[in-house]
Amino acid sequence: MEIGFIKKLINVIVSNDNEQITGISDDELIRRYTQLGDESSFEEIVNRYSDRIYGFALRITRNTNDAEEVFQEVFLTLTKKLHTFRGDSKFSSWLYRVTVNTSYMYLRSQKKHENNISLENYSPYDEKGTLMGRIRYKDWSSRPDIVIFNKESVLIIEKAINELPESYRTVFHLRDIEGLSNEEVANILEISIPAVKSRLHRARLFLRDKLSDYFYEWRR
């Protein structure tokens, strides 16, 4: 029997399960694609991870055209390298790692590498260690949800996140937006857990200040 025919036959058998494909684990999808050549399994991986890959690439590059270039390159890479995924970490972590590497390579090729600024000394308190006169007059914590969660405040926070230096932005995105653990973020970015915590801490202080400024100005 022709090999092509057998592969097509396998595809037909596998495609009978398509209506249930959304319930299949990542590992099984990878097996079906790499071992059986099942394209619908690859499409399901694309469906599951497109927003996360594009969103992360956009967070790193801060440019929609660059993010789309990275997004396409990541999935092209997957078609070639998916068989190298060993399952030592979660597939999503492996994919974020591929996205980080692809983004950095892309930015280097475009000579768009960002100078990293340290926020390690960023803090809201004065040299005596007090917050006296610095926080309360800008209190926005009791604003109604309709004001806090409107489109404009979301735009403000997006803009503020993009003002963070890259090493803080990536940590903040993976930890607070994607909801990954400190350990997962450390593995993806190949930094220590204390470094994750430290960058996240400064990023949050920076963003809290930015939101306070925005809501204070908005009230005036």
Add this chain to the structure above:
Amino acid sequence: MFMCKDVVENIMGYIDCELDLQTLKELEKHTGDCPECMTFVNTYKRMLEITGKLKDKPFVTPEIRNRLRVLLKSKVKPV
């Protein structure tokens, strides 16, 4: 003596419930007595609520998805 600086530097541990009992007590005592720190903690929590809303934001439009599909079809050899 527990200061505003200590509230700021322990805020992550406080939010993640990772502080030891002594530090937690001191932080809560200071925050209860210090309106600046109370505001700091409350706005910090609100900020986390807002950023948490960004998680489910869709990014990939049908056009982006279609361009990917076309690219993969042109570059990937059929099985």
